Amino acid sequence: KNEVEQSPQNLTAQEGEFITINCSYSVGISALHWLQQHPGGGIVSLFMLSSGKKKHGRLIATINIQEKHSSLHITASHPRDSAVYICAVGNTDKLIFGTGTRLQVFP
Amino acid sequence: ETGVTQSPTHLIKTRGQQVTLRCSSQSGHNTVSWYQQALGQGPQFIFQYYREEENGRGNFPPRFSGLQFPNYSSELNVNALELDDSALYLCASSLVGSETQYFGPGTRLLVL
Numbered sequence: 001k002n003e004v005e006q007s008p009q010n011l012t013a014q015e016g017e018f019i020t021i022n023c024s025y026s027v028g029i030s031a032l033h034w035l036q037q038h039p040g041g042g043i044v045s046l047f048m049l050s051s052g053k054k055k056h057g058r059l060i061a062t063i064n065i066q067e068k069h070s071s072l073h074i075t076a077s078h079p080r081d082s083a084v085y086i087c088a089v090g091n092t093d094k095l096i097f098g099t100g101t102r103l104q105v106f107p
Numbered sequence: 108e109t110g111v112t113q114s115p116t117h118l119i120k121t122r123g124q125q126v127t128l129r130c131s132s133q134s135g136h137n138t139v140s141w142y143q144q145a146l147g148q149g150p151q152f153i154f155q156y157y158r159e160e161e162n163g164r165g166n167f168p169p170r171f172s173g174l175q176f177p178n179y180s181s182e183l184n185v186n187a188l189e190l191d192d193s194a195l196y197l198c199a200s201s202l203v204g205s206e207t208q209y210f211g212p213g214t215r216l217l218v219l
Contacts, residue, residue: 004149031206041144041195043210086149090206094140094163095199097149 003027006098013105019074021101023087034072035086077105111211119217128183128214130198138203139181144195193218
């Protein structure tokens with residue numbers, strides 16, 4: 001069993017839909033990261049959180065430390081949101097990554 | 108403030124050869140981590156360098172080695188390449204003690 005599990009693996013949506021991506025982890029963490037990876041490979045950090053909720057534009061990330069679970073929400077999705085979204089947890093100075101969720105948003 | 112850069116962007120090697128990948132950290136960052144991302148998978152931690160010393164290592168064999176230079180740039184060396192080494196190699200820089208890592212664009216290695 002992977003230490004960081006994401007669901008779903010693949011997700012398609014129509015423009016404007018509300019999207020949720022889930023992440024569960026089984027190790028102790030110092031923080032949880034949500035990252036975005038575009039087809040070229042570059043990774044951009046979206047959020048780093050250790051408790052509660054953070055919001056940036058149309059993106060919202062929540063974490064429940066007791067349940068070892070986090071969600072990434074995208075409101076009013078747009079085709080430019082199409083990317084792979086990766087959950088990673090900070091553990092002793094290294095990151096442990098989930099396998100990612102591939103999101104495609106169609107106009 | 109310059110971002111993290113990596114070179115080359117793409118590389119093709121044959122089995123048994125050796126390869127060196129390079130990373131320039133974001134200005135002021137003294138810690139660099141290297142990750143291997145196989146196709147369709149999440150990145151896997153290879154190792155981290157801080158002040159030119161290895162500061163943690165993932166489950167990779169000794170033929171994966173690294174260097175960090177006084178200017179905080181870094182190299183990843185892989186000897187005796189195997190087909191399964193084909194992957195995207197990412198470096199990320201950070202300040203020691205900070206959780207935030209800044210990723211480079213990656214080097215895509217293909218081993219034939």
